[in-house]
Amino acid sequence: MHNTQLDIITFSPTGGSACIANEVARGMEVGNIKTWNITKEIPTEQVCMGQGPVIVSAPVYGGRIPGIALERLQKFNGERTPAIVLVTYGNRDYEDALKELCDVLTQQGFVPLAAGAFIAEHSYSTQEMPIAQGRPDEADKETARRFGAQVITTWRKKEEAKYNLSEIQVKGSFPYKVKGAHTPQAPSIDQERCTLCGACLDVCPxxxxxLIDDQNIFSDQALCIKCCACVKSCPEEARSFETPFRKYLFENFAVRKEPEFFL
Ligand SMILES: Cc1cc2nc3c(=O)[nH]c(=O)nc-3n(C[C@H](O)[C@H](O)[C@H](O)COP(=O)(O)O)c2cc1C
Structure with missing residues (x-):
């Protein structure tokens, strides 16, 4: 498999989904890896993937895939391209997200070959109220690499059977969970602490x-998806996001969940 081309397509505001995709790729031990990071940018032209395989990873928001990630994924088409479909979630649940991502990719010409749901630190986690803090940890990464190795074996077997790729069944149901209404609320900023370094501008998907008049950071609440990338990247801890969900998640989802796979 050393000269196989592997593409990774990832939407990952706080890095968990990208980390898992990279570890799965490592486990696959393929030669050339090309990464399409659609967290901030998308290709200008439509991209057609060839024989694959392709890893696609995205976070779970409200038991679904964030709309903006799906919108950006529209830039990619497969030609019965085998896809390894990955979601990461913050130790609550992934509900219909994995199924949604598999369904969307299938509609775009990909064939889900394998899928996995992994756990990553929740976007709302803080030191005071940690939720899946520090994940993916070493054990998660090791699991992801082993899954990658398993995927390659499965793929090889299916390849020998002349690309007779059959669809995999994943957890989740259709109609998908109904999305909550967009609440106009963005992380707030402590102007005293903010040094206008611009780290938050760089990471916002x-x-x-x-930056207004070189002296004020402005967050457009209508555009904010509450991913908390700005909160986590601020070197001065000037950004925070207040939500009642934090306490609820902290109190109710402290028991460690483990990754799940579908092959
Ligand atoms: C708006 C929003 C909604 C979320 N909804 C869920 C959820 O339904 N279940 C869950 O377990 N985690 C949820 N999370 C946590 C993320 O899925 C988790 O932090 C994920 O690993 C982030 O991926 P990333 O690091 O690639 O950005 C949510 C996070 C945000 C910002």
Whole structure:
């Protein structure tokens, strides 16, 4: 498999989904890896993937795939391209997200070959109220690499059977869980602490943050998807996001969940 080309397509505001995709790729031990990071940018032209395989990873928001990630994935088409479909979630549940991602990719010409749901630190986790803090940890990464190795074996077997790729069944149901209404609320900023370094502007996936007159950071609440990338990347801890969900998640989802696979 050393000269196989592997593409990774990832949407990952706080890095968990990208980390898992990279570890699965490592376990696959393929030669060339090309990464399409659609967290901030998308290709200008439509991209057609060839014989694959392709790893696609995204986070779970409200038991679904974030709309913006699905919108950006529209830029990619497969030609019965085998896909390894991955979601990461913050130790609550992934509900219909994995199924949704598999379904969307199938509609775009990919054939889900394998799928996995992994756990990553919740976007709302803080030191005071940690939720899946520090994950993916070493054990998760090791699991992801082993899954990658398993995927390659499965793929090889299916390849020998002349690409007779059959669809895999994953957890989740259709109609998908109904999404909650968009609440106009963005992480707040402590102007005293903010040094206008611009770290938050660099990481915001929706370009919702701007610097006004070189002296004020402005967050457009309509564009904000509450991913908390700005909160986690701020070197001065000037950004915070207040939500009642944090306490609820902290109190109710402290028991460690483990990754699940579908092959
Ligand atoms: C708006 C929003 C909704 C979320 N919904 C869920 C959820 O339904 N279940 C869950 O376990 N985690 C949920 N999370 C946590 C993320 O799925 C988790 O932090 C994920 O690993 C982030 O991926 P990333 O690091 O690639 O950005 C949510 C996070 C955000 C920002």
């Amino acid at each position: 929706t370009h919702a943050i701007s």
